[in-house]
């Protein structure tokens with residue numbers, strides 16, 4: 170008898186794990202509404218790592234926190250959908266959404282102390298995080314030990330009785346990664362997880378994340394302003410500027426064939442490329458615009474070296490460059506590319 174590959178006759182590609190469509194978000198402030206996210210559309214395919222890059226204030230963390238449902242009180246989503254495993258996170262009851270956290274969705278932060286409770290042992294916290302699992306306490310304990318071992322905590326059995334302050338910053342971040350992945354999430358969201366670490370530790374943590382992501386088969390949304398880390402870790406990249414995704418595509422296309430003048434400027438300023446001994450991004454000329462009030466034309470136009478007449482009047486739509494790459498720039502229309 171011939172056994173057919175069950176996947177062979179499914180002609181439609183599987184839907185992305187996370188699909189963000191037309192997302193707009195404002196923060197209410199005493200000075201007016203800050204338009205922090207504007208018409209964001211972005212997919213995270215299953216088992217892929219998607220990087221989000223952009224200067225400080227471009228909205229990277231806001232986007233990550235919106236997906237997690239961890240926004241401050243003054244945030245208002247004014248348009249869009251966030252489909253996760255086919256269900257809209259913005260429409261579901263808050264209890265259902267909370268149940269996804271630390272289960273299908275988990276997060277690691279820049280400062281590990283954000284996630285760790287300073288007055289509880291690592292063991293207690295790692296057992297608690299598995300509260301969705303129907304297994305005994307001793308099984309949870311041994312899974313925690315295995316995971317701590319996997320992330321490189323030496324002698325985890327005897328050290329897991331310790332408190333967070335007994336560990337170095339790098340070790341604490343490893344513990345956070347262990348906790349976030351212990352629940353075998355479908356999606357891990359990482360907001361600048363290596364920014365507080367020195368360069369050697371950063372490389373180690375990036376490799377660790379990559380290995381674990383492959384083992385677990387989860388997707389990762391990786392927020393960073395460190396382009397080298399993104400190039401190393403990610404399959405796809407979204408470039409954010411002033412609340413918009415101005416360009417997105419496969420990691421090679423974005424780094425080798427950037428289409429948006431902002432992406433090019435960001436790459437030209439990258440300390441990794443200019444081989445300076447600095448890890449802070451040298452600034453692109455001009456300033457990030459303030460996000461109060463409505464804007465006419467392209468958001469990058471005031472700083473763009475290639476701006477022309479149209480850029481001050483119309484907001485550019487997203488033009489397709491290749492199968493996967495797309496950018497919001499009127500120059501692409503001039504080149505005869507079509508919108509997606």
Ligand SMILES: Nc1ncnc2c1ncn2[C@@H]1O[C@H](COP(=O)(O)OP(=O)(O)OP(=O)(O)O)[C@@H](O)[C@H]1O
Pocket residue numbers: 196197198203205223224225226227228229230231232241243394460
């Ligand atoms: N609670 C808030 N209230 C008002 N404005 C906010 C709030 N949080 C963020 N913002 C504004 O939203 C914009 C996006 O901020 P966000 O922190 O998402 O940027 P980011 O790209 O993560 O920057 P960084 O690289 O510095 O972390 C900024 O203009 C910021 O000042």
Ligand code: NI
Pocket residue numbers: 229230231
């Ligand atoms: Ni941020």
